[in-house]
Structure formats: structure tokens, C-alpha cells
Amino acid sequence: MLFEIKNLHVSVGGKEILKGFNLSVNEGEIHAIMGPNGTGKSTLAAAITGRDGYEITEGEIWFKGKNIMEMSPADRANEGIFLSFQYPVEIPGVSIQNFMRTAINAKREYQGLPNMPMPEFIKMMKEKQAMVEITAKLQNRYVNVGFSGGEKKKNEIFQMAMLEPQLAILDETDSGLDIDALRIVANGVNQLHRDDNAFIVITHYQRLLDYIVPDFVHVMYDGRIVKSGDKSLALELEEKGYEWIKDTIL
Amino acid sequence: MENQNIKNTQKQFIEYANNSMDKISANDTPRVKQLRQDALKRFIDNGFPTKKMEKWRNSRMIECVNEDFNIDRIENKKHDFCCVIRELDTEAISLTNGKFAEEEQLKVLENGIVIGSTRKAMQEYPELFEKYFGTCNINDNNGFYDINTALWQDGFFIYAPKNTVGEKPIQIIKIIDEENNPFIQTRNLIIVESNAQLQIIDCDDSIKEQSSFVNSYTEIFIGENAQLENYKLQNLNDNSSLLNTNTAKQLANSRLQTHTISFNGGKIRNNIHVDIDGEGAECNIYGLYLVDKTQHVDNQLKVNHNVPNCNSNEKFKGILDNEATAVFNGHVHVAPNAQKTIAYQNNSNIILTDKAKINTLPFLEIYADDVKCSHGSSIGQLDQEAMFYMQQRGISKENARMLLMYAFAAEISNNIGIDALRERIDDMIKRRLKGELSSCENCVFQCNTPKEYDFKIDLSKI
Numbered sequence: 001m002l003f004e005i006k007n008l009h010v011s012v013g014g015k016e017i018l019k020g021f022n023l024s025v026n027e028g029e030i031h032a033i034m035g036p037n038g039t040g041k042s043t044l045a046a047a048i049t050g051r052d053g054y055e056i057t058e059g060e061i062w063f064k065g066k067n068i069m070e071m072s073p074a075d076r077a078n079e080g081i082f083l084s085f086q087y088p089v090e091i092p093g094v095s096i097q098n099f100m101r102t103a104i105n106a107k108r109e110y111q112g113l114p115n116m117p118m119p120e121f122i123k124m125m126k127e128k129q130a131m132v133e134i135t136a137k138l139q140n141r142y143v144n145v146g147f148s149g150g151e152k153k154k155n156e157i158f159q160m161a162m163l164e165p166q167l168a169i170l171d172e173t174d175s176g177l178d179i180d181a182l183r184i185v186a187n188g189v190n191q192l193h194r195d196d197n198a199f200i201v202i203t204h205y206q207r208l209l210d211y212i213v214p215d216f217v218h219v220m221y222d223g224r225i226v227k228s229g230d231k232s233l234a235l236e237l238e239e240k241g242y243e244w245i246k247d248t249i250l
Numbered sequence: 251m252e253n254q255n256i257k258n259t260q261k262q263f264i265e266y267a268n269n270s271m272d273k274i275s276a277n278d279t280p281r282v283k284q285l286r287q288d289a290l291k292r293f294i295d296n297g298f299p300t301k302k303m304e305k306w307r308n309s310r311m312i313e314c315v316n317e318d319f320n321i322d323r324i325e326n327k328k329h330d331f332c333c334v335i336r337e338l339d340t341e342a343i344s345l346t347n348g349k350f351a352e353e354e355q356l357k358v359l360e361n362g363i364v365i366g367s368t369r370k371a372m373q374e375y376p377e378l379f380e381k382y383f384g385t386c387n388i389n390d391n392n393g394f395y396d397i398n399t400a401l402w403q404d405g406f407f408i409y410a411p412k413n414t415v416g417e418k419p420i421q422i423i424k425i426i427d428e429e430n431n432p433f434i435q436t437r438n439l440i441i442v443e444s445n446a447q448l449q450i451i452d453c454d455d456s457i458k459e460q461s462s463f464v465n466s467y468t469e470i471f472i473g474e475n476a477q478l479e480n481y482k483l484q485n486l487n488d489n490s491s492l493l494n495t496n497t498a499k500q501l502a503n504s505r506l507q508t509h510t511i512s513f514n515g516g517k518i519r520n521n522i523h524v525d526i527d528g529e530g531a532e533c534n535i536y537g538l539y540l541v542d543k544t545q546h547v548d549n550q551l552k553v554n555h556n557v558p559n560c561n562s563n564e565k566f567k568g569i570l571d572n573e574a575t576a577v578f579n580g581h582v583h584v585a586p587n588a589q590k591t592i593a594y595q596n597n598s599n600i601i602l603t604d605k606a607k608i609n610t611l612p613f614l615e616i617y618a619d620d621v622k623c624s625h626g627s628s629i630g631q632l633d634q635e636a637m638f639y640m641q642q643r644g645i646s647k648e649n650a651r652m653l654l655m656y657a658f659a660a661e662i663s664n665n666i667g668i669d670a671l672r673e674r675i676d677d678m679i680k681r682r683l684k685g686e687l688s689s690c691e692n693c694v695f696q697c698n699t700p701k702e703y704d705f706k707i708d709l710s711k712i
Contacts, residue, residue: 049642051638052634052638072641072646072647073638073641073642073647074641074642074644074645074646074647074650077641077642077643077644078644082642083642085639085642088639089633089635089636089638089639090636091633091636091639091640091654091657092657093654093656093657093658093660093661094653094654094657099640099643099653102645102649102653103640103643103644103645106643106644106645106646106649107644110644159643163643163644
């Protein structure tokens with residue numbers, strides 16, 4: 001088992017958002033998590049990555065046989081957990097090249113490896129950039145500054161490609177994307193998908209799942225998973241709407 | 251109690267002036283002598299400024315006058331001081347405790363540029379003193395300015411005659427090495443005549459941890475089509491007080507760029523005043539202050555657009571840690587006839603603790619109706635969204651913090667026009683952000699750090 005969440009309860013500002021969430025992810029799998037707004041999907045991503053202000057009151061999170069709940073956000077990232085942000089942050093004054101180089105070398109240091117030699121790094125930048133069809137010269141641009149919505153999301157997938165995580169969480173990666181950008185992003189994810197890594201795709205709509213085909217679909221409602229199935233569940237959900245889920249669980 | 255102490259200090263200065271004026275003014279030109287007497291009269295009437303005055307309300311400089319100073323027993327020392335900014339080739343002069351060593355009072359460089367002692371220059375170039383000395387306007391006329399004008403004894407003089415171009419930057423190294431709480435005054439004059447070009451690096455450093463008060467006043471004249479870049483680096487110990495006034499006059503199509511960079515120092519007040527008196531002139535006034543502990547930096551700026559078609563740009567940035575405090579007052583005045591003025595001013599701050607404090611007041615006063623002016627200020631903490639974003643990519647919290655602070659400060663240092671200096675300042679910013687500079691006992695320019703400071707995360711490509 002690569003990743004496991006057991007009976008997770010998370011509160012934000014004293015209000016319980018996740019109420020006994022369970023999930024098991026094996027290597028090579030793609031899981032989709034769907035559900036209406038305000039049901040706790042983004043809270044789940046924040047709790048897994050260790051964001052401040054998300055208090056875990058009960059439950060456990062295991063990754064590669066380690067309980068990661070006491071780890072810092074950076075250590076969790078360096079263990080191999082990556083979050084593609086719903087709203088990627090602009091960082092004026094920090095170039096993408098330097099940001100990535102700092103991140104890659106942080107991970108290598110964590111693994112006890114020396115820094116990546118510069119030529120190797122530059123080569124890698126070029127390859128991964130091409131993969132997500134980023135044509136602009138990234139090295140001198142500041143992280144996400146002046147990027148369009150689509151460019152920001154492509155930049156997330158680019159960073160994912162650079163850091164080669166074992167578990168990638170895509171939080172509403174399809175929001176704000178036109179059909180071309182959606183295809184590029186999905187194509188990037190599919191190229192990165194291997195037997196030894198896994199994806200959790202958080203999405204509101206089934207549209208993205210036409211391109212990134214999940215092995216499992218989970219439907220969240222009120223802080224927990226209420227229904228799981230294969231990819232046909234997403235289609236059924238699309239057809240019947242979230243009201244149908246509410247009706248089936250009540 | 252405080253008032254009584256300040257009154258005592260004033261009395262001390264006045265007594266000293268009465269006893270020493272004849273000796274101090276023995277070689278003055280008539281104009282300089284008259285200015286001394288007028289200034290002394292004003293000082294006797296008005297004394298030092300008080301916190302009741304608007305421009306001094308948030309300043310902590312006044313607290314520093316609350317002491318017994320050593321005015322007249324200041325030793326004339328010579329330091330064999332060599333600047334270790336590698337690959338920075340400058341024409342350097344140095345003052346210890348506000349004075350030049352005897353043998354290097356005034357020199358004429360090959361290209362005709364004159365650098366050296368103000369006192370000596372007054373004797374050699376009296377006509378320049380009659381024409382320029384004491385003719386700059388000053389933003390807030392006050393007791394510090396008066397006491398400087400009345401009692402100055404030396405300072406640096408830089409004169410670039412018409413059409414001269416400085417081959418190397420001119421570096422002024424000012425060292426304080428004196429016990430017994432000295433009150434050191436320097437009076438400086440920079441004249442850049444028409445079509446001349448000059449770069450000046452002006453460093454204030456202290457050698458030991460002794461307390462001191464420096465009251466420095468510099469007049470700057472920039473002729474038509476002339477260009478001046480002036481870099482002020484302030485790196486003093488925590489017991490020192492520095493009051494630094496720069497007033498400039500710019501003629502048509504001239505260009506002035508100043509950088510005021512404060513890394514350390516107990517209390518610093520920079521008073522920068524620019525009068526733009528000729529059309530087509532441009533000034534860029536940049537500042538950066540990185541302060542911690544109980545350090546205090548106060549930047550007072552005034553730009554007067556007196557004629558049409560000129561640009562001014564003020565940009566000051568600060569990072570405040572611990573219980574550090576700072577003040578920014580930016581004032582741009584656009585005269586009724588100064589149409590087509592473009593003026594920007596901005597002050598941004600990052601406050602790292604609850605106890606650090608900034609008072610910022612950008613201010614535009616516009617009497618013309620066809621101008622482009624804007625001002626802004628911001629005070630914030632490090633962007634928590636950006637902090638988490640970086641940590642999620644594996645960058646430690648500490649490195650993420652530094653990366654953000656460095657990016658913030660680098661916006662100012664990127665404008666430095668001398669490569670070796672920019673690299674060195676860059677280095678100092680990194681060291682400062684790592685907390686290593688403030689713990690440096692001696693002046694940073696003397697320590698033997700490698701040129702490329704080994705930063706854990708490589709920031710060199712930002």
C-alpha cells in the first residue's frame with residue numbers, strides 16, 4: 001500500500017470539515033474524488049500536505065509505511081507527495097528556474113544526494129517544459145507572475161514532472177482551463193503515470209476524467225466518502241447530478 | 251528630564267562654539283564665515299529639533315542628543331584601510347573620525363577630477379565655495395543642520411569639472427574609531443559640472459562597538475547634462491547614531507541616481523532633498539533598510555519639481571525584525587508651472603515580528619494640472635500563501651522565508667550600476683538575511699569573506 005488515510009477528522013477554525021475519511025491508494029492507481037462544493041475536497045488536500053490551520057483531531061495518514069502526520073510540509077513533499085494547487089501562487093522576484101533548482105536540490109539533500117549538476121538541470125527543464133507544451137522562456141520569469149489561468153495550471157504539471165512525486169494530488173486542476181489546455185495538462189499527467197506512482201484527482205466535473213481515466217471514483221459528501229466505484233460512477237454522477245447522491249445516502 | 255539633558259547638550263555646543271569659533275573659521279572664505287555666524291545664531295535661538303515637530307515626531311534621533319558628547323577631544327587618526335570589495339576598482343579616500351590624515355588632503359586625478367578634504371578645497375578653490383557652498387535648499391531647516399554649518403571642520407570634496415568623466419567610481423570610506431562618545435561632523439560638497447559623469451560610493455563604517463554621533467551634511471550640484479550615481483552604504487555598530495543629510499540641485503537634462511542602503515546602525519536618519527531646477531532632468535532615489543534588534547532607520551525624502559518635463563522616482567523598501575523601528579516620509583512637491591511632471595513614490599515594508607514598527611507617509615503636493623504622479627506604501631508580513639507553496643515543493647520553511655525576503659530586497663539592489671558593488675551588496679543582503687552580518691563585530695568590508703558567499707540555496711540566478 002502506497003498511501004492510506006484512516007478515519008480522518010479535520011477541523012478548520014474549530015469547525016469539523018472532514019468527518020471520518022478513509023482512502024487506500026496502491027502504486028499505479030488513479031483515484032478520482034468528486035463531490036459538490038463545500039464538502040471537504042480541498043481540506044483533504046491541505047491536511048495531506050500539512051498546511052497550517054488544518055487540525056487533525058482524529059485518524060492517521062500513512063505514506064510508504066510512514067505516519068506522516070508529524071512531518072513538516074517540506075518533508076512530506078520531499079518524501080514524494082505533490083499537490084497541484086487549485087490556485088497556484090504568484091511569487092514576484094523568484095524565478096521559476098531558481099525555484100525549481102532550490103526544490104530539486106532540497107529533495108536531493110533529503111535523500112542524501114549531492115546537488116544536481118547545472119547542465120543536467122537545464123536539460124531536464126527543457127524536456128519537461130516541452131512535455132506540457134510551455135513555449136515561453138521560463139528561466140527568467142517569476143513564478144506564476146503574469147501567467148494566464150491555463151499557464152498556471154500547465155506550470156503546476158511542469159513542476160510535477162520536474163519533481164517526479166510518488167503521489168500527486170491534483171486539486172481542481174481542470175478549473176479555468178479551456179479544452180486545449182485541459183488536453184495538454186491531461187496528456188502531461190498520463191505521460192507521468194507509471195506503475196510505481198499514484199494520482200488522486202480532485203474534480204467537480206467528469207470532463208477531466210475523459211482524459212485522465214481513473215481506476216476508482218469516490219464521491220464525497222459532508223466530509224467523508226459516501227460512494228465508491230469504477231469510472232462509470234463518474235458518468236452516472238454526471239447524468240444524475242449530486243442531488244442523486246444526497247438522495248441515495250439519506 | 252529629557253529636555254534638561256538636551257538643553258545641557260545645547261549649552262555644551264554653544265560654549266564650545268564661543269570658545270573655538272575664531273580658530274575654526276580662521277581660514278574661511280567670507281561667505282563660509284558669514285554662514286557659520288548666521289547658523290550659530292539660529293542654533294542659539296532654536297536649539298535641536300523636538301518631537302513636537304512634525305518631521306521629528308516618529309524619529310528616535312532626538313533621544314541620542316540626550317547625552318554628554320565629546321566635541322573637541324577627537325583624535326586625528328590614520329587608518330590603513332583597504333576596501334575588500336573584490337574586483338571593485340575605485341579611487342578611494344578615507345576619513346577617520348571625520349578628518350583626513352594630513353598627507354592626503356586633496357588630489358587632482360588624471361582626468362581633472364578633484365577629490366579630498368573640504369577644508370583644504372576651501373583654500374584652493376575659494377571661487378567654488380563662494381558660488382556653491384550653503385546654497386542648497388534644505389527640507390527641514392533644523393538645529394543639526396545649523397550646528398553643522400556653524401562648526402564643521404572637514405569633510406569630503408568632490409569636483410568634476412565640465413565634460414570630465416570619472417574613470418573609476420570614487421569611494422569615500424568614513425571610519426569611526428574614537429572612545430568617549432564623540433560627536434563627529436562632516437561637511438561635504440559634490441560638484442558635477444555640465445556634461446560630467448561620476449559614480450560615488452560613500453561608506454559609513456565603525457570599527458568597534460563604541461557609541462558615537464555623526465552629523466553629516468552633503469551638498470550636491472549637478473550641472474546640465476551631467477550624471478551622478480551616489481551609493482550610500484551604512485553599516486555601523488548598534489551604539490552609533492548617524493544623521494545624514496544630502497541636498498541636491500539638478501539642472502537641465504541631468505540625471506541623479508541615489509541608493510541609500512542601511513544594513514546596520516543603532517539609529518540612522520537620512521534626509522534626502524532634491525531640487526529639480528532644469529527641464530528634462532531625472533532623479534531616481536532608491537533605498538533599502540534591513541534592520542533588527544532595536545535599530546531605527548528614518549528616511550525623510552523631499553523632491554521639488556520646480557520646472558516642467560522632469561521625472562522623479564522614489565522607491566524605498568525595508569525588512570524589520572525583532573523590535574526594530576523605521577520611518578518613511580516621502581514628499582513630492584510639484585510647482586504650478588511644473589507641467590508634464592512624472593513622479594512616483596513607493597515605500598514597501600515587511601515586518602517580521604509584532605514588535606517591529608514602521609511609520610510610513612508618502613505624500614504628494616501638486617499644484618500643476620497636467621502631471622502623472624502616484625504614491626503608495628505597503629506594510630505586510632511574508633506572504634503565507636507563497637510560504638506554503640514553496641514548502642509544498644520541498645523547500646524548508648527557513649529557506650522559503652529567505653527566498654521571499656531576498657526577492658523583496660533584490661528589487662532595489664538590482665538597480666546598482668556598478669557590477670562588483672551590486673554583487674557585494676547582494677552578498678551582504680544574503681548574509682544579513684541569514685543573520686550573520688549583524689553579529690559581525692567589525693565592519694563587513696574588512697572581513698575576509700569569499701566573494702561568492704556560500705548560500706545554501708543558490709540565489710545567484712534570480
